[in-house]
Amino acid sequence: MKAMFRKNPLLTAGLIILILVILLAVLVPVFSPYSYQAQDVDRQNLSSSVSHIFGTDKFGRDIFVRVWYGTRISLLVGLGSTAICGLFGILYGSAAGYAGGKTDLILMRLADIIDAIPSLLYVILITLALGANVGSILLGICISGWIDLARIVRGEVMRLKTREYCIAARMTGATAGRILRRYILPNGAGPVIVNITFMVPKAIFTEAFLSFVGAGISAPAASLGTLIQDARSQMLVYPAQILYPILILCILLLSMNLIGAGVEAGENQSEARMFISFSQGKGYRG
Amino acid sequence: MSLLSVQNLSVQFHDSYAGGETVRDISFNVEPGEIVGIVGESGSGKSTAMQAIMGLLPKRAEVKCQKLILSQEDITPPFSADGKSAVKEEKLYEKKMESIRGRQISMIFQEPLSYLNPTVKIGRQITEVIHAHDKACTRGGARQRAKELLDMVGIRRPAERMRQYSFELSGGMRQRVATAIALACEPRLLIADEPTTALDVTVQGQILQLIKRISKETGTAVLFVSHDLGVIASVCSRVIVMHNGKIVEEGVTDDIFREPRHMYTKELIEKASHLQKLPHSMVSRNPLFVAEHVTKQYPGRINREQTEAVNNVSFYINKGEIYGLVGESGCGKTTLAGMAAGVYQPTKGNILFKGVPLLKMNRQIQMVFQDVQSSLNPKMTIEDILEEPLQLNTKLSSEGRRKKVIETLNLVGLSPKDTEKYPQAFSGGQRQRIAIARALILEPELMICDEPVSSLDISTQEQILELLEQVQIEKQISCLFISHDLNVVKRISQRLGVMYEGVFVESGNTRSIYEDPWHPYTKTLLSAILPPNPKMAKRKRRMWKVKESGGKKLLGEGCPFAPRCGYAMECCYAQSPKTYTFGERKIACFLYSEEYTGKRNDDYKMTSQI
Numbered sequence: 001m002k003a004m005f006r007k008n009p010l011l012t013a014g015l016i017i018l019i020l021v022i023l024l025a026v027l028v029p030v031f032s033p034y035s036y037q038a039q040d041v042d043r044q045n046l047s048s049s050v051s052h053i054f055g056t057d058k059f060g061r062d063i064f065v066r067v068w069y070g071t072r073i074s075l076l077v078g079l080g081s082t083a084i085c086g087l088f089g090i091l092y093g094s095a096a097g098y099a100g101g102k103t104d105l106i107l108m109r110l111a112d113i114i115d116a117i118p119s120l121l122y123v124i125l126i127t128l129a130l131g132a133n134v135g136s137i138l139l140g141i142c143i144s145g146w147i148d149l150a151r152i153v154r155g156e157v158m159r160l161k162t163r164e165y166c167i168a169a170r171m172t173g174a175t176a177g178r179i180l181r182r183y184i185l186p187n188g189a190g191p192v193i194v195n196i197t198f199m200v201p202k203a204i205f206t207e208a209f210l211s212f213v214g215a216g217i218s219a220p221a222a223s224l225g226t227l228i229q230d231a232r233s234q235m236l237v238y239p240a241q242i243l244y245p246i247l248i249l250c251i252l253l254l255s256m257n258l259i260g261a262g263v264e265a266g267e268n269q270s271e272a273r274m275f276i277s278f279s280q281g282k283g284y285r286g
Numbered sequence: 287m288s289l290l291s292v293q294n295l296s297v298q299f300h301d302s303y304a305g306g307e308t309v310r311d312i313s314f315n316v317e318p319g320e321i322v323g324i325v326g327e328s329g330s331g332k333s334t335a336m337q338a339i340m341g342l343l344p345k346r347a348e349v350k351c352q353k354l355i356l357s358q359e360d361i362t363p364p365f366s367a368d369g370k371s372a373v374k375e376e377k378l379y380e381k382k383m384e385s386i387r388g389r390q391i392s393m394i395f396q397e398p399l400s401y402l403n404p405t406v407k408i409g410r411q412i413t414e415v416i417h418a419h420d421k422a423c424t425r426g427g428a429r430q431r432a433k434e435l436l437d438m439v440g441i442r443r444p445a446e447r448m449r450q451y452s453f454e455l456s457g458g459m460r461q462r463v464a465t466a467i468a469l470a471c472e473p474r475l476l477i478a479d480e481p482t483t484a485l486d487v488t489v490q491g492q493i494l495q496l497i498k499r500i501s502k503e504t505g506t507a508v509l510f511v512s513h514d515l516g517v518i519a520s521v522c523s524r525v526i527v528m529h530n531g532k533i534v535e536e537g538v539t540d541d542i543f544r545e546p547r548h549m550y551t552k553e554l555i556e557k558a559s560h561l562q563k564l565p566h567s568m569v570s571r572n573p574l575f576v577a578e579h580v581t582k583q584y585p586g587r588i589n590r591e592q593t594e595a596v597n598n599v600s601f602y603i604n605k606g607e608i609y610g611l612v613g614e615s616g617c618g619k620t621t622l623a624g625m626a627a628g629v630y631q632p633t634k635g636n637i638l639f640k641g642v643p644l645l646k647m648n649r650q651i652q653m654v655f656q657d658v659q660s661s662l663n664p665k666m667t668i669e670d671i672l673e674e675p676l677q678l679n680t681k682l683s684s685e686g687r688r689k690k691v692i693e694t695l696n697l698v699g700l701s702p703k704d705t706e707k708y709p710q711a712f713s714g715g716q717r718q719r720i721a722i723a724r725a726l727i728l729e730p731e732l733m734i735c736d737e738p739v740s741s742l743d744i745s746t747q748e749q750i751l752e753l754l755e756q757v758q759i760e761k762q763i764s765c766l767f768i769s770h771d772l773n774v775v776k777r778i779s780q781r782l783g784v785m786y787e788g789v790f791v792e793s794g795n796t797r798s799i800y801e802d803p804w805h806p807y808t809k810t811l812l813s814a815i816l817p818p819n820p821k822m823a824k825r826k827r828r829m830w831k832v833k834e835s836g837g838k839k840l841l842g843e844g845c846p847f848a849p850r851c852g853y854a855m856e857c858c859y860a861q862s863p864k865t866y867t868f869g870e871r872k873i874a875c876f877l878y879s880e881e882y883t884g885k886r887n888d889d890y891k892m893t894s895q896i
């Protein structure tokens with residue numbers, strides 16, 4: 001474990017930052033004396049102090065609590081949508097890739113049709129229909145978020161299913177599900193995992209963007225995007241109010257992208273190692 | 287004065303992946319105009335040593351050499367003890383080597399397809415090299431020289447070929463073009479690194495003759511690297527034997543092959559000669575597996591033209607017999623294997639297993655594959671790999687499964703301690719043993735071996751063949767043994783079939799086919815075998831003249847071998863020959879037909895017509 005951290009500083013740094021952010025997001029709203037929605041007319045637009053670390057906004061709400069509360073929602077959207085999209089994408093891609101032929105054609109064209117409509121449109125329509133809350137944003141992101149992953153999984157499955165160990169497994173009577181589970185997916189996991197790790201920051205960013213343009217989480221609930229939007233009106237007077245949520249959003253995205261880059265680098269490294277071991281045990285083929 | 291003199295060359299990799307010295311303190315000389323063979327198993331450091339001489343190794347390799355002299359010029363690579371050599375020295379060396387590579391030493395590689403640029407025409411690739419080393423050369427002059435070169439390496443109509451791309455040429459042609467590029471600047475030393483390993487046997491012979499001829503005509507010295515003793519015996523005048531990065535023996539080819547002094551050389555030669563032996567035949571007619579007029583067509587993409595991978599093939603395998611299947615790459619062997627295993631269905635014809643049509647995969651038929659890298663799942667331990675078939679097909683308890691796994695591992699000569707390891711921890715030969723164990727664990731009645739030894743070294747090859755033979759005798763398993771290497775097939779099989787372009791051209795008893803081949807193609811294949819014995823190699827100087835397959839296939843009409851056949855008659859192009867049966871022997875050639883030879887009556891005893 002230690003060796004892995006030393007070898008992959010990107011992944012290590014990303015994980016440490018992410019764990020810190022998660023801890024803060026979970027603990028701050030629980031232990032803080034302030035609520036994210038309680039307004040206090042006497043304490044409007046305070047600057048940073050010991051009692052209000054990030055100061056207060058124009059309604060006198062504590063920005064520190066609101067920022068970490070918003071981070072919770074961002075994390076929920078990011079991780080939740082990735083989990084759903086990841087699962088669905090892998091299943092869909094495996095089915096299309098393994099079945100091949102007509103099934104593959106129909107499944108993938110269906111995915112193309114869903115993908116043809118911009119994903120933002122889905123989110124906006126769903127928030128309009130179902131109300132602006134976390135659930136509808138999750139649903140909106142998940143409608144088309146799995147498609148890229150499904151394409152990658154399909155490619156990997158198609159590449160690996162003709163490998164000789166898969167044929168050997170079929171000859172001993174292994175079922176399609178077993179071959180996928182034990183032979184194809186473990187070997188094709190590299191690019192899939194890399195893709196999944198990059199889905200998290202993408203979803204977080206989408207949610208923040210939607211909230212910023214006003215199609216996301218509605219008041220008094222806060223996400224990082226709504227916080228930035230709220231502070232925008234007095235940006236010139238109280239720049240700190242917009243700075244803090246942006247900073248946290250940046251840190252969150254940075255950690256996610258570091259993890260993604262770390263996983264990708266690790267993947268390439270192990271591939272390089274494999275390549276070297278191949279070229280050493282050089283095979284002569286006639 | 288020798289052309290190349292290497293003194294105390296060592297190469298070490300500072301790397302987490304490959305530690306230790308790969309080349310240890312080797313010294314040798316090459317005289318002008320001679321062909322020196324370097325032989326050794328893969329991993330013995332042959333290629334690394336060659337690349338060190340060329341200065342082609344990556345930075346992480348530490349090259350230490352006391353003296354490296356090429357025709358009185360010092361090309362010793364810089365080395366400093368602290369591991370980091372001075373940048374300036376390195377640059378100077380690199381500059382010097384740039385002028386030497388190509389002009390003084392040039393190289394031919396194993397795989398010409400990856401060496402030639404597929405997006406540039408052949409002609410440009412040669413003229414580029416000429417321009418790079420001779421700036422004064424005019425365009426027309428370079429083109430003229432390229433034509434001469436192509437002519438020299440035996441390519442007909444060079445002007446036409448120069449306008450083609452590398453993928454339009456056959457494997458042998460590509461290797462010829464690569465040779466032409468290597469010779470473009472009249473180097474004094476040509477390093478050939480396994481130049482024929484990727485080629486079919488018939489083409490291999492031609493390339494070897496080409497290298498020999500060029501060396502004689504131009505006085506170029508050749509350093510010929512190969513793992514194949516037969517190849518070395520047929521071209522080289524002197525041999526260097528390498529083992530574990532060291533030179534274990536060096537001497538004139540005849541002496542080395544006649545009286546090898548070092549244990550390792552003895553072993554190598556013995557193993558290679560062992561392959562030449564014929565098996566004892568024991569045929570019990572009791573067919574387990576029968577293929578009747580099997581045809582497999584693949585629908586073509588363009589113009590919906592159908593390509594026939596396998597065309598009207600019939601054969602049978604007796605119980606407890608090894609049936610060999612030989613043919614060049616691309617002749618449909620693997621497709622036939624897939625059909626025999628039940629992976630695909632034939633388009634026409636029947637496959638019967640134990641008298642019942644084989645419609646899907648059968649647990650009683652298992653397969654061993656060629657590529658040891660991809661035939662085992664890298665994410666499963668050996669125990670998992672071997673246990674899975676038992677889990678799926680038997681009702682054994684986990685204790686019983688474990689016992690069976692260990693029993694099978696012992697059978698294939700692996701230790702039960704290895705069960706927790708992953709396939710990466712094993713060498714090629716060991717992996718093939720694991721693959722054989724996986725095939726055997728369900729106790730099949732028929733095992734299909736698709737080129738099981740062609741990616742292995744000669745000594746490992748022999749071990750695997752011995753293992754297969756032993757297992758086959760012990761368990762009385764029938765075996766369909768596929769290979770492009772006639773040597774291997776004849777070593778192990780009792781009967782064999784020779785395939786050409788999807789058709790069985792000859793089949794019968796291995797011994798009789800080997801001793802007296804009837805079909806012109808079989809004869810060609812046999813004459814292409816290079817015995818690991820320089821005397822025999824000299825005696826059969828002339829190989830059977832065959833043209834390389836031109837890539838264009840006559841579909842449907844005519845004998846597929848006719849364009850390459852020295853005995854082709856008019857009828858050979860007009861219609862395809864039927865299969866004529868003479869006892870055990872079946873042959874598809876008009877030379878043996880009644881209507882075209884007129885020799886045949888009922889009591890006529892057919893012999894070879896060529």
